[in-house]
Amino acid sequence: MSLSISDIKRIATLARIEVSDSEAEVTLHKLSGILGLIEEMQAVDTTGIVPMSHSQDVTQRLRPDLVTKTDQRALFQSIAPAVEDGLYLVPKVIE
Amino acid sequence: MINNSLKQLGAMLASKQISSVEMTTEFLDRIDQHNPDINAYIALDRERTLAQAAAADARIAAGTAEPLTGIPIAQKDIFVAKGWQTTCGSRMLESFIGPYDAGVIERFDAAGAVNLGKTNMDEFAMGSSNETSYFGCVKNPWDRSRVPGGSSGGSAAAVAARLCAAATGTDTGGSIRQPASLCGFSGLKPTYGLVSRYGMIAFASSLDQAGPMAKSCEDMALMMNVMTGFDARDSTSLQRDKEDYTRGLPAMTGDKPLAGLRVGLPREFFADGLNAQVGSVVQAAIDEYCKLGAEIVSISLPNTRLSIPVYYVLAPAEASSNLSRYDGVRYGHRAPEYTDLMDMYCKSRAQGFGAEVKRRILIGTYVLSAGYYDAYYLKAQQIRRLIADDFAAAFTQCDVIMGPTAPGTAFRSGEKADDPVAMYLEDLYTIAVNLAGLPGMSIPAGFAEVEGKALPVGLQVIGNYFDEARMLDIGHAYQQVTDWHTRMPEGV
Numbered sequence: 001m002s003l004s005i006s007d008i009k010r011i012a013t014l015a016r017i018e019v020s021d022s023e024a025e026v027t028l029h030k031l032s033g034i035l036g037l038i039e040e041m042q043a044v045d046t047t048g049i050v051p052m053s054h055s056q057d058v059t060q061r062l063r064p065d066l067v068t069k070t071d072q073r074a075l076f077q078s079i080a081p082a083v084e085d086g087l088y089l090v091p092k093v094i095e
Numbered sequence: 096m097i098n099n100s101l102k103q104l105g106a107m108l109a110s111k112q113i114s115s116v117e118m119t120t121e122f123l124d125r126i127d128q129h130n131p132d133i134n135a136y137i138a139l140d141r142e143r144t145l146a147q148a149a150a151a152d153a154r155i156a157a158g159t160a161e162p163l164t165g166i167p168i169a170q171k172d173i174f175v176a177k178g179w180q181t182t183c184g185s186r187m188l189e190s191f192i193g194p195y196d197a198g199v200i201e202r203f204d205a206a207g208a209v210n211l212g213k214t215n216m217d218e219f220a221m222g223s224s225n226e227t228s229y230f231g232c233v234k235n236p237w238d239r240s241r242v243p244g245g246s247s248g249g250s251a252a253a254v255a256a257r258l259c260a261a262a263t264g265t266d267t268g269g270s271i272r273q274p275a276s277l278c279g280f281s282g283l284k285p286t287y288g289l290v291s292r293y294g295m296i297a298f299a300s301s302l303d304q305a306g307p308m309a310k311s312c313e314d315m316a317l318m319m320n321v322m323t324g325f326d327a328r329d330s331t332s333l334q335r336d337k338e339d340y341t342r343g344l345p346a347m348t349g350d351k352p353l354a355g356l357r358v359g360l361p362r363e364f365f366a367d368g369l370n371a372q373v374g375s376v377v378q379a380a381i382d383e384y385c386k387l388g389a390e391i392v393s394i395s396l397p398n399t400r401l402s403i404p405v406y407y408v409l410a411p412a413e414a415s416s417n418l419s420r421y422d423g424v425r426y427g428h429r430a431p432e433y434t435d436l437m438d439m440y441c442k443s444r445a446q447g448f449g450a451e452v453k454r455r456i457l458i459g460t461y462v463l464s465a466g467y468y469d470a471y472y473l474k475a476q477q478i479r480r481l482i483a484d485d486f487a488a489a490f491t492q493c494d495v496i497m498g499p500t501a502p503g504t505a506f507r508s509g510e511k512a513d514d515p516v517a518m519y520l521e522d523l524y525t526i527a528v529n530l531a532g533l534p535g536m537s538i539p540a541g542f543a544e545v546e547g548k549a550l551p552v553g554l555q556v557i558g559n560y561f562d563e564a565r566m567l568d569i570g571h572a573y574q575q576v577t578d579w580h581t582r583m584p585e586g587v
Binding site (some may be wrong): 003007008011012013014015016017018020027030031033034035036037038039040041042044046049050051052053054055057058060061063072075076078079080081082088090091092093 | 189192194214286287290301327330331333400401403404405407408415418419422423424426427428429433434435436437438440441442444445448453454456457458460461462464467470471473474475476477478479480481483514515516519531533534560
C-alpha cells in the first residue's frame with residue numbers, strides 16, 4: 001500500500017517524533033521504498049504456519065519473590081536532565 | 096607485538112617479558128596516533144584503562160591470572176560500562192555515563208581483561224557502513240576512502256588496524272560478520288541466547304547477539320570462553336553447561352583434519368547479486384577446505400531472499416518499542432525548549448535521533464499500528480519460521496554451511512548512504528542466520544582487486560545451534576594452512 005504525507009505525520013505523532021513538512025516529504029519517499037521491499041512478503045502463502053519468536057523452545061523463567069535491588073536513586077538521577085528533591089522534573093501535565 | 100595472537104600476548108605477560116601496563120600503553124599510543132584519522136574509538140579514558148592494567152599486573156604477579164588477564168580489549172559502545180561514556184553512537188546518549196556494567200563487561204572484567212575504550216558504531220546499531228554514527232564515519236584501514244562496514248565498524252577498524260588486541264561486537268542482521276568481511280578479520284555471532292544481553296543497549300531484542308571480533312579463530316575461542324554463560328538478568332539467556340571453545344583446536348593439524356566434514360553450499364548464495372571477484376575468492380577458500388578433507392554438498396535455502404523484507408518488519412518493530420524509552424525524562428537528550436510534555440517528547444526525540452534511526456522507528460510504528468499487525472508483524476514471524484525450517488532441512492544434509500559473508504567488498508563512503516534499500520541488501524547472506532537464531536562466522540578468505548587496491552573478502556561459515564566450537568575448529572584448520580588472517584593494512 002502507498003503512504004501519504006498525512007500518514008507520515010500520523011505515524012510520527014504515534015512515535016513521538018517531531019517531523020517538519022520538508023522532512024515529511026523526504027521521509028515519505030524513503031519509507032515508500034522500504035515498504036515496497038517489505039511488500040514482497042505478501043506473495044507467500046503462510047496459512048497455518050505457527051509464528052516464530054524464539055529459535056529455542058524456551059519458556060519464561062520465574063524468580064523467587066525476594067528483594068534483589070538496592071536503592072541507587074542518587075546514582076541514576078545524576079545523569080537525568082532535570083531533578084529536584086529526588087524527583088524527575090517534567091512540564092506540568094495537570095492543571 | 097601488535098600482530099600477536101591473544102595466546103602469544105598472554106605468554107608474554109606470564110613470562111614477565113612485558114607488563115600489562117606497558118602493553119596497554121603501546122596500544123593507547125597507537126590509538127593516539129591513528130584514531131584521529133580512522134575514528135574507530137568514541138571514548139577513551141587512559142587513566143581508567145591503565146588502572147585496570149595495573150590491577151591485572153598485580154593479579155599476574157599473584158599467580159591468579161586467566162588467559163585474557165592483562166590483555167587490552169576494545170568494547171563496542173553498545174555495552175553499558177560503569178563510569179564510561181556510553182553513547183550507542185547516538186546524540187541521544189551523548190552525555191550518558193554508564194551507572195552499571197553490562198553482563199559482557201562484567202565477564203571481561205572478571206577475567207582480568209583491560210577495557211581499552213569504547214568503539215564507534217552505527218547509531219543504535221542501525222546501519223551497515225558506520226555512516227549513521229553521530230560521532231562521525233569510521234575509515235576502513237585497507238582503503239580509507241571506503242567504509243569499514245557496520246554496525247560494529249569501530250571495533251572492525253580497531254581490529255584491522257591493530258588498535259586493540261581484540262574487540263567485541265554485536266550482530267542483529269550481520270553487524271559482526273559483514274564488517275569482519277570488509278575489514279579482513281574473524282568475527283563470530285553466537286547462537287541466540289549464549290551471550291548475555293544485559294546492559295547491551297537493545298535494538299531488536301529477538302535478534303541481537305554479542306560476539307567476538309579478533310584476528311583468528313583461536314583468539315575468538317578464548318573470548319567465547321569469557322563471554323558466554325547464563326545470566327538471569329537477560330530473560331532470553333539460555334541455561335547450558337559451560338563449554339571450553341578451545342578444546343578441539345589442537346586436533347586441527349595433519350593432512351586431512353576435516354575428513355568427512357560435509358560442507359553445504361546454498362545455491363541461493365552464489366546467484367545474482369554476488370560480485371564475481373568475491374565469488375571466486377570464496378570458491379578458492381572452499382577448494383582449500385576440500386584439500387583439508389571436506390566434502391561438498393549442494394543445498395538450497397529457498398527463502399533467503401525473503402529474509403530481507405522479514406527483517407525490515409521485525410527489526411524496526413522491535414526497535415520502535417525498545418527506543419520508546421528515550422523520552423528525555425530520566426536520561427538522555429532533552430530538547431532545550433518545548434511548550435508541554437508532548438512537545439518535549441517529540442522535540443527531544445527529533446533532535447536526539449539521526450535520520451536512519453527515525454526511519455526505522457517510523458517503519459516499526461507503522462507495521463505495529465492498529466489494523467496492520469496481521470499483515471506485517473505476524474506475517475513476518477510466520478515467514479521467519481519458514482526460513483528457520485530451510486536451515487533445519489539443510490542441516491540434515493550437511494554439517495556446516497559456507498558461502499560469502501557480504502555480496503561485495505568495502506564500498507566507498509557515501510556510495511549507499513542515500514539509498515536505504517541498497518544498504519539493506521548488504522546483509523543478504525547474513526540476516527537469515529539472525530532470524531533463525533543460528534551461529535554464523537566470517538573469516539578472511541583472501542582479497543579482491545578493486546580499482547588498484549586489494550580489499551579483503553570474508554568466507555561465511557554457518558553452523559547448527561550451539562555448534563560454535565566445531566565452527567571455530569573449522570576456521571582454525573583453515574587458518575593453519577593459509578595466512579590471510581595475519582595480513583595487515585599498510586600505514587598502520
